[in-house]
Amino acid sequence: MHIVIIGNGISGITAARTLRQLSADCQITVISAESDYFFSRTALMYVYMGHLRWKDIQPYEDWFWEKNRIQLKNARIQSIDTGAKVLHSGSGEQISYNKLIIASGSQPNKYGWPGQDLQGVHGLYSKQDLEAMEKGSIGLERAAIVGGGLIGIEMAEMFHSRHIPVTFLVRESSFWNGVLPAEESAMINRHIREHGIDLRLNTELKEIIDDGRGKAGAVITSTGERIACGYVGLTAGVSPNIGFLQGSGIAVQRGILVDAYLQTNAPDVYAIGDCAELQQPDPGRRAIEPVWYTGRMMGENVAHNILGKKTAYQPGIWFNSAKFFDIEYQVYGHVPAQFNAGEASFYWEHRDGKKAIRIVYDRASSAVLGFNLMGIRYRQEVCERWIQGKTPLEHVLQDLSLANFDPEFFPEYEAALLEKYSAETGKSIQRRAKRSLRSVLQFLKLSQA
């Protein structure tokens, strides 16, 4: 059986690796026009900042692919004939498959801004984007970034690392406030400004001005201001990269439509990762989740389905993480930007304004629903166990140290949280657990039973 995978990102590569783990004899081909070898997309920023070299963001050594008989092919697929089960590449090559996995990822959104196709205007998604950013940084005196999300702030940090001034245009009234609750969002606003970034909230891009040589020279904002900048980063989200599917008969909306088994409407064609759109996502989850972790899960999932171990895709309890300059962020479970009726949260923030813990719970049952951590690390397994078990908030507060994952000797804030809770509610809650691996292992064992 020849299984062809379009795309060598985390989804496609996880699929390939899992296929090989499950089956010694299938033939696996991974096609990409972006890079010869799999790299960690989330680490592109560290190459620009000089923390890592290109080879350091490749998680497997080059011999790995041949040893595991995963054939890597550098080609761009132009069209798919799902009837004949043949792929047509840009160079006219034909590749036939028995099973096809589309893991073609995303592309940065462009909303039809005048000047959006000028030189020096790029997103930050691919290796080529990184190369463009490198070239564009030579002699650069100011960069503008459009779009206040995870990639926007990464780009700001990248330019900042090279001492290039940045103007950061954010449409919303506060950074990433569609995802972060108000306090966390305000914390990041402050932190961005602390680094000397020119953060413009409530500001949109109107137009990118040509410098007279086909290159970006300035941006005009929605307030009519003109800001001179030689590079414009477009980071207003991403959309599935599915242009090459036109005419293939594979059903798409925003992304490639897949069922619970990640199958498309075309026989033996599957789609995973950023480019896939679930027809029936779990309640509370989005149909398209362009996140590293879901891509990895889908990759494992699709491999099982293809090899006859049919399993519906169930992503489990949501989690994600990021780093905003120096502030690490982790989220487990349900933490909305705006609380629904019946939900409430307990929030504690350190007086330095760079660390915070938020626990979201159900008002009626007081079961915890989610955790937001800023500048503090928590254990995923422990948080999941509490959420799965619908553990009441006060139990969680008593045992909160079990979740603490900060390095040894770091100050612990769980006592401060209890104090705040007691002050707010008038109830006296005693700390039960202390931060130790022994207690964690015991807790995990007990709660599993």
Place this chain on the structure above:
Amino acid sequence: MEPNLSIINQSAHFGLNLGQKLGSILAGLGLLLLSLGLFGVQFPYSFAFLILALLMLSGGMLLYAWYTYSGQTAGIKNNGVWFKSLSNRGLWGMLSAVLITGFYVFLYFMPQYLGQGQNGAANSGLIAFFDPLSQFLKKQPASQWFVYGVLYTLGILVMGIKFIWKYRHNRYQVFRTCSVMFFQTGIAFLLPEFMQRLNQPYYDFKNMWPLDYDFFEKGQMDYLLNSGGVGLFMIVFGVAMIFIISPVLTYFYGKRWYCSWVCGCGGLAETVGDPFRQLSDKSLRAWKIERWLIYSVLVFVVIMTVAVLFAIFHENPAGYYVTRDLFLVIVLAIFGGLGLLLWQRPKYVQQIPRSVKIAASSVFALIIVLTTLAYFTNNPNVFFIPADWLKAWYGFFIGAIFSGVIGVGFYPLMGSRVWCRFGCPMAAILGLQQKFFSRFRITTNGGQCISCGNCSTYCEMGIDVRAYAQRGQDIVRASCVGCGICAAVCPRGVLRLENSALDVHTRAEAVRVIRLDVEKGVGLMQ
């Protein structure tokens, strides 16, 4: 085409600020004064000039570090590490490698060119420059080792302060660095010098066999035994370090208690070597070479030590507290006991691979058979080679060339832990214990790894930490010195150094990454 990415624009925006420039000039002037001393310039008030030179050198470096980190928010700041020629094996890296290697060659093999007085003659040059300081501390003229000790300690102190500024947000790093600074300055440098001033024997309490490979040598034993009660205490303490203190601490905390909290070689690597930690080779090939090399050195030092001790007791069977007969019993007990432990593994010890068992027991058997044979045939040379030769070879190839010249000289080429990773027999022993019988591990936090590679890149021991983290496996590796930098540089809070006895024999097995199970669906699996 790949390697060129990101060097297009290198250093364009990495110019030095004014404070960094001033610091460099000051440190340069201090170095200049020292080199004038090296070339025999006689200073009036030479003690004052020496202090001035050392102050300028350290002050300049501290000024540079302050102006590097004070203007930045606390956090991981590895910006431009791979763009700077000092830290990316560029021109400055190569030059410093040549300079340090050269210094070590002179230090070990041609100290006369540094000014070491030969055959009782007075010192000259650089070493004479340090005479007043040595007289002040221990009422003796300086030697090349005194000069080395001063520069070594100063290096750990100055670069230790720099390291603390760099990681000021991380208490584990701050505490650990204070610890190595204390052990180097107090225990390794000042205490022995003062002991000598008080006519007591020279002894570094934190050093231990087999890193201190001539601990069991005849000269050393005689020296300590002839120093009365204090000397005897030192011997007892040294033996207790090997057989009691070190195994107990390694069981509780892993080998980090020594390698990155106490050890002088480790202390230098963690401070002076910190700018070079990313240069260690992470390939599987390097790991294979590492295992062959380090365990060969371990076997070499064990054989050498048995041979040397056997020769001592051969010459003087009535012995020093221990007799020749008793020594045979000790050898049989230790290696027989270890062999027994290997095959009759207690259940709280981690599974030991068969290949390790066979290799180790072959060495044990060889030592037992040859020692017994030599005992009964009255042959002074257990391994058919005079013990003195073994000792001389070990001292030359391992003690001087490997641990000194290559161990430090190659920092800018192969990273800061060349010696600790490929050569140190102490690290080998502690590592074996850490791997099979210790509560220590680095925990991976569920499925949060994004495979970015910061942990692997900044691992000075060349461990591919990411390979474990991305599949949700806890990291239990013999070579891990527990410096904690992988956990510090992780941008997603995935790694934590911790200890527990609860799962001590299975701690490397759990694979916790989010993965799929046909029965249970997708979720966080144990």
